[in-house]
Amino acid sequence: MLHLRILSPTDLTDETVRILDGEPGVSGLAVLRGAAVRPVGDIVHADLAREVANDVIEQLRAAGLHHHGSIEIEPVHAWLSRDGLDAELRSPGSSADAVVWAEVAQRSYEDVELNWTYLSFMTLATLLAGIAIVTDSQILVIGAMVLGPEFGAVAALGVAPVKRRYVLLATAIRTLVVGFVVAIAATAIATLAGRVLGWVTLEDVTGPRPDTAFIYSPDKWSFIVAVIAAAAGVLSLTSAKLGGLSGVFISVTTVPAAGNVGLALAFGVGHEIWGSTLQLLLNLSGMALAGWATLAIQQKVWTRVSVRRARMLDNRRRML
Template sequence: MLNLRISSPTNLTAAVLATLSSDPAVSELASIPGASLRPQGDLILASVAREAANDLIDRLRELGVQHEGSIQIAPAGAWMSSRALSAQQLAPGSGADSVVWADVTQQAYEDSEPNWTFLSLISLATLIAGIAIILDSQILVIGAMVIGPEFGAIAALGVALVRRRHGLLGQALRALALGFAVGIAVTTLAALAARGLGWVSVADVTAIRPATGFIYTPDRWSFIVALIAAAAGVLALTSARVGGLSGVFISVTTIPAAANIALGIAFGVPEEIWGSVQQLLLNVAGMAIAGWATLLLQQVVWGRVSTGRSRLATRLRTRARGRRASSSTPGASGP
C-alpha cells in the first residue's frame, strides 16, 4: 500500500475527492478542509494499492494539482485493514512488482545530480580502486565498486529515455562525465604523488595481476555481465525489493577501470589506459542499454495492466451507480 498526502487548492478539492473516492483501489480517504496554509486550501489523505498508483497519480496530474499544490507518495509499511486487502485484490498484478513512475523518476533526478557528495564518493571509490590495482587485491576492488555512486546516474539514462525527460538525460550524462573525470583526475594526482615519494613504481602497475587483470582486458563477458547486472539493478530500483543492489555494484568494473586509466596516465602506460577505456565504455554502454530495455519492457507491461485496471474500475463504478439508483427507486426495497 501507498499513502498519498495531497495539498489541494480549494478550487480543486472537489475534483480530487471525486477522483479518489470513485476508484476501488483507494481503501482509505480523508479530507481536512482548510488545513493547508501553503498553498492555501485543503489537506487530503488517501491509502491506495501500489499497483494502481500510476493511474491515480496521472489523473491527479491532469487536474493540475502539482502546479498549485503538491502530491506526496510514501510506502505505508505494515498495515492491518480488510478494506486495504480488498483494494489490493481488485488491483491486478503484484505490489512488489509494480513500478511507481513518479517515485522512480524522482529517485533518478536525485541519484544523477552531480553534487559534492556524488563527486566525493566517486573520487574516494576510484582512489580505493587504484590502491586495489597496485596491491592486486580483489577485496579492495569490491569495496571500491560498492562505494561508487555511478549506477544511479546510469539507470537515470534509461529512465530519461523511457519517460522522455530530456532534462534528466542531460543531467545524467553530465554527472557521469564529470564524475569519472574528477575521479580519474584525483587518482592521477594521488598516483603522481605516490610515484614521487617512491611508494609506487611502473613495475607495480605493469606487473602480472592475476586478481585484477580483468580490469584492463575487456571481452564479450564484460558486456554480458553489464547487461545482466543492469537489468537486475533496475528491477531492484523500480520494485519494492531492493536487496539486489549490492550485487550490481560488485558485478561491473566501471570504477576500477577509471582507476586504472588514472594509473596509466600517471605512469605513462598507454596499453593500460586504452584497455581500461574500452572496459569503462563497454560497461557503461551495456548497463545503459540494459537499463533502458528493462524499463521499456516494464512500461509496456504495466501500461497494459493499467488499461485492464481502468476497465475494471469503470465496471465497478457503473455497478455501484446502478445499485444506488435501484435503492433510491420508490418501492425498490419491497412493500
C-alpha cells in the same frame, strides 16, 4: 500499500476527492478542510494499493494538482486493514512488480545531481580502486565498486528515454562524464605523488596482476555481466523489493577501470589506458542499454494493466 498526502487548493479539493473516492484501489480517504496554509486550502490523506498508484497520480496531475498544490507519496511498510487487503485484491498485478513512475523519476533526478558529495564518493572510490590495483587485492576492488555512486546516474540513462525526460538524460551524461574525469584526474595526481615518494612503481602497474588483470582486459563477458547487472539493478530500484541492488555494485567494472586509467596515465602506459577505457565504456553502455530495455518492458506491461483496469472500471460503472 502507499500513502498519499495531498495539499490541495480549495477549488481543486472536490475533484481530488472524486478521483480518489472513485478508485477501488483506495482503501482509506480523509479530508481536513481548511487545514492547509500554503497553498490555502485542504489536506487530503489517502491509502491505496501500489498497483493503482500510477493511474491515480496521472489523474491528479491531469487535474493540475501538482501545479497548484503538492502530492507526497510514502510507502507504508506495515499496515493492518481489512479494507487495505480488499483494495489490493481488487487491484490487478502484484505490489512487488508495480512501478510507481513518479517515485522512479524523483529518485533519478536526485541521483544525477552533480554535487560535492557525488564527486567525493566517486573520487574516494576511484582512489581505493587504484590502491586495489597496486596491491592486486580483489577485496579492495569490491570495496571500490560498492563505494562508487555512479549507478544512479547510469540508471537515469534508462529512465530518461523511456519517460522522455531529455533534460534528465543530459544531466545524467554530464554527471557521469564530470564525475569520472574528476576521479581519474585525482587518481593520476595521487599516483604521481606516490611515484615521487617511491610508493608506486612502474612494476606495480604493468607487472603480473592475476586478481585484477580483468580491469583492463574487456571481453564479451564484460558486456554480458553489465547487461545482467543493470537489469537486476533497475528491477531493484523500481520494485518494492530492494534486495538485489547491492549485488549490482560488485558486478560491474566501472570504478576499477577508472582507477586503472588514472594509474596508467601517471606512468604513460598506453595499452592499459586504452584497455581500461574500453572496459569502462563497455560496462557503461551495457548498463545503459539494459536499463532502458528493462524499463521499456515494464512500462509496456503496466500500460496494458492500466488499460485492462480502465475497462474493468467502465464495466463496473455500467453495471451500477
